[in-house]
Amino acid sequence: MDTFSGASFSIKPYTMLPALVLVLLVINGVQSAKILGVFPMSARSHYILGSSLMRVLAERGHDVTVVSPFGEENPPKKGSYRDVILTGFVEEHDRKVKELNIFKKEKMNFLLLAPLMAKIMTDMTEQTLNHTNVQKLINSNEQFDVVIVEEFMNHAHKAFASHFKGNLVVLSTLGANSWINDLVGNPTPLSYIPDVVLGYSSNMTFMQRLWNALTYFYRQMINQIYVLPRHNQLIKDYFPNGSDIQDILYNASIMLINSHQSTNQPVPYVPSMVDIGGFHIKPPKKLPQDLQEFLDNAKEGVVYFSLGSNMKSSLLPPEKRQAFLDSFAKLKQQVLWKWEEDTLPGKPTNVRLGKWLPQQDILAHPNVKLFVTHAGLLSTIETIYHGVPILATPLGGDQNMNAQQMANEGFGLVVNFPDISEQTLTEKLTELLNNPKYLSNAKKRSEFFHDRLVAPLDTAVYWVEYVIRHGGAPHLRVAGLDLPWYKYLLLDVIAFSALVGIICLYLLVKVVKISTRCCCKQKKHKLKKQ
Known part of the structure; x- marks a missing residue:
């Protein structure tokens, strides 16, 4: 991971006070x-x-x-x-x-x-x-x-x-x-x-x-x-x-x-x-030689596509799978796709498949330009750690919230699953790969992530x-x-205040009515005298 440099300082992630942290761990150890x-x-x-x-x-x-x-x-x-x-x-x-x-x-x-x-x-x-x-x-x-x-x-x-x-x-x-x-x-x-x-x-x-x-x-x-x-x-x-x-x-x-x-x-x-x-994030490890060469030789960069460890992209409906294939075929970048089967019919020449891929190590490679993901929390955290822009295709759970968050922060875009088509994917991919603001925002977000004392x-x-x-x-x-829930929510205080308010309002209405009657009686009495 690169160091973060400013006008007058340079720090590496999590190395601000390593000696002090080690001393504290030894002193306070159990x-x-x-x-x-x-x-x-x-x-x-x-x-x-x-x-x-x-x-x-x-x-x-x-x-x-x-x-x-x-x-x-x-x-x-x-x-x-x-x-x-x-x-x-x-x-x-x-x-x-x-x-x-x-x-x-x-x-x-x-x-x-x-x-x-x-x-x-x-x-x-x-x-x-x-x-x-x-x-x-x-x-x-x-x-x-x-x-x-x-x-x-x-x-x-x-x-x-x-x-x-x-x-x-x-x-x-x-x-x-x-x-x-x-x-x-x-x-x-x-x-x-x-x-x-x-x-x-x-x-x-x-x-x-x-x-x-x-x-x-x-x-x-x-x-x-x-x-x-x-x-x-x-x-x-x-x-x-x-x-x-x-x-x-x-x-x-x-x-x-x-x-x-x-x-x-x-x-x-x-x-x-x-x-x-x-x-859970670990320092990048050496990639398998064939994968290392694939990433190193991708002169225009690599788009990495994975739906995580739980979702299998091989189960994608045929029309959604074809939309990904057609949009990826238009890219000048290479595509690395986590695909759980041996073959993928209609695979473009710029697409490489892998049943299992070391995601953290791949995201750490400087040639990875974009991560197409379901926006699971671990995948989201890992891509922020490495400063890679995201195209999110959330499928449920917290993924919709994660996708919305990254879109709001300006380092990703969202394509909801029902909206996936060759046109929508191509538009989003083109915007993310050609507009430098997404990479800039991703790198800034990564700096926030790494700037910790421990x-x-x-x-x-x-x-x-x-x-x-x-x-x-x-x-x-x-x-x-x-506290019981009613005390925690101050319901007893609210109820008491409401009761006092109602009593006060009732007394006020009573006083007004009595005052009004008295005034009316006084007026009638004066009229009789006249």
Whole structure:
């Protein structure tokens, strides 16, 4: 990565105070702790985040256990690292992805999507708890100092912390939003923080703010009526002497957030929320020789196209696939396409295929001029890190929000999936490749990302060890977590004020009426005298 230079200084990413950081880590280091990580999602992008953190904790000398659908083929050589694998989860996930084929699905109405998503995640939570390998762990006599749980509507998994008598750390794969803010008492101003799936920017219209507010209260209703009671029952069913979910849900010592001001809009944070966006990114490695030569020899540059680890571009509908082929054929640039099949009928001569491609290392190559992506958060963070412009084709979830954000910041454009055609793709590709403002904005955004006092992964490790050193760090807990919801929202104060206002208004009306009667009587009395 290039250094960032100014008129009178030059710095390298994350090297502002390396000696000081190392000294602090040594001075404030903790003895080897037992740490459990729970990352049940079958999407590899989620596992990449959990694994990045747990591996480095093991390398720092901690005794690490990881519950996930994936296992480490090359576990850390330092420290202690153990996998508790959710066997069968990946195969089931791949089968469902193929059956579902999101490219052919109509966009589901949110009123149906929200409860469906709640049920799917609740079922996944129970499948994890019911897994034979997890049951063995639960019924062991082990204890852990810290339990790190990925947060994705799997509330009952937070009971691992109380069961194993450890401090709870929550890892959010998304930025701060209405799904997670309540867990640590963080405010959620609905006027400029949109729901994850709505795809709005922070500058919402009146109707968008109205829909955003209704969405928030709709989710809250689903949580109170269905989600929390179900997860409370799961805790009772699968954990001996399981506590009530209300005692577990809001008991996180800290929440690690996969976000940063360069990748997400700035929002309020309580002290227990810590930004670690980009902590999974590693220094570029040497590319395979054939791929290195392909990128090196692309004199006009390379357009990199990938829909991530979860979506398969080979499942694209024929008309959408052909639109990409026709638009790519018009480019003078070479195209590197993550394609999961052996062949691609009609492939232009400037297109190279790869079933698996080392995305971070590719984006680091100076000849990569543009990234065509589904705008998943990890892909978005990686392209910001490397300063590459984006053409986003969001498919769902937080991808619409991510795509809107990058378009607003001026380093990318968006083509919504229904609008994909040869014409729209060609127009967007031409604009992005020929207008230098997008590259300039991408490089500026990358500078924001790199300008940090401490690397995000070091920040994550520091705060996990901080929790160990300070017995759960209860001093970071905000008082709002201990208030009943009606007190937190000042409903009792509002009700009292409204009552006083009504009484005052009633008394005022009474006084006016009495005064009016008195005045009328006085006037009548005067008239009689006359």
